[in-house]
Amino acid sequence: MKTPIASALGFIAAASALLATPDPKWLGHDRDRPQPTVVDPGTFSSQDQPGRPPSDAIVLFDGHDLSQWAAMDGSPTKWIIRNGVMECVPHSGYVRTLESFGDCQLHVEWASPNPPHGDSQGRGNSGVFFGYDRYELQVLDSYGNRTYADGSAAAVYGQYPPLANAMLPPGQWEVYDIVWTAPRFGADGMLVSKARETVFHNGVLVQNNVELTGPTSWLERAPYKAHPERMPIALQDHGNPVRFRNIWVRELGHHRRKEFMLPDAVLDGYVGDYPRDATDSVHVRRAPDGLLTFTFGGVEFLMHAESPTKFYALTTDVQGEFSEKDGKKELRISVGDP
Numbered sequence: 001m002k003t004p005i006a007s008a009l010g011f012i013a014a015a016s017a018l019l020a021t022p023d024p025k026w027l028g029h030d031r032d033r034p035q036p037t038v039v040d041p042g043t044f045s046s047q048d049q050p051g052r053p054p055s056d057a058i059v060l061f062d063g064h065d066l067s068q069w070a071a072m073d074g075s076p077t078k079w080i081i082r083n084g085v086m087e088c089v090p091h092s093g094y095v096r097t098l099e100s101f102g103d104c105q106l107h108v109e110w111a112s113p114n115p116p117h118g119d120s121q122g123r124g125n126s127g128v129f130f131g132y133d134r135y136e137l138q139v140l141d142s143y144g145n146r147t148y149a150d151g152s153a154a155a156v157y158g159q160y161p162p163l164a165n166a167m168l169p170p171g172q173w174e175v176y177d178i179v180w181t182a183p184r185f186g187a188d189g190m191l192v193s194k195a196r197e198t199v200f201h202n203g204v205l206v207q208n209n210v211e212l213t214g215p216t217s218w219l220e221r222a223p224y225k226a227h228p229e230r231m232p233i234a235l236q237d238h239g240n241p242v243r244f245r246n247i248w249v250r251e252l253g254h255h256r257r258k259e260f261m262l263p264d265a266v267l268d269g270y271v272g273d274y275p276r277d278a279t280d281s282v283h284v285r286r287a288p289d290g291l292l293t294f295t296f297g298g299v300e301f302l303m304h305a306e307s308p309t310k311f312y313a314l315t316t317d318v319q320g321e322f323s324e325k326d327g328k329k330e331l332r333i334s335v336g337d338p
């Protein structure tokens, strides 16, 4: 069990990791310091033509297919592509990325229906969610459409109205450039640092590093509840056929192995007991947020998916790979280098 001092040290280490201070390893103007990575910045979009993403971006939608997206349970989405544009099919549910992301720069372009229908929250409503379905940046046709300020376009819904209304007329392509800092939680589930968000709407600063009070909620102020640092990004179905194009993301900070939230059906299929050796078994169970637990040797590990068959723990160098032999699932565990 962790001592209070160990918990406190962990808290301080996690919190100080988020503070931007010059790295004491390097002298001022140190010529040995590694050069910044070269990135081809791509091109800006016009109304007629989506731009080209930066060379190090992960492209989430480029007009060709929805291969990076799924319904929230991981099954195929019912959203459609029309003329190279991704469109919400009303009442078909949210869509989410297959891959999970923590701190990131996200670029999203969207267009509300033209001619517009409805008013207030009923007009061109969608949303960009971080943390799976937890933290909404509002998408709404706010062009001459009055609604409550903290629910208008580019609001951190229910918390922070945008600093300006930078909307173009309905049907035009709106651009969001977002810097997302995920909240951090300790091993004990306590909040270590809150989520932060900076947003440019059509190049205009509309959210300046605001600190989220907790997950998005309606009519109440919900508290944070622990979840993994990396989670899928989702787009909201609020019953309006909002369109999206040119979606890309750049992961920030410490890079590690990729992480995915697998479909519920796949995760359910892995649940069971697998022989490890003559005396021990690996017990595989579901955990919240698309994770599995592997229990062996009397220890439970929280396992993240690296691919549809490979899992890894963040706390210990444990990995597991599922395979199938004669119609029967097998699990190979390795501790240390696989």
Ligand code: MG
Residues within 6 Å of the ligand: 125, 126, 127, 136, 138, 139, 236, 238
């Ligand atoms: Mg919304």
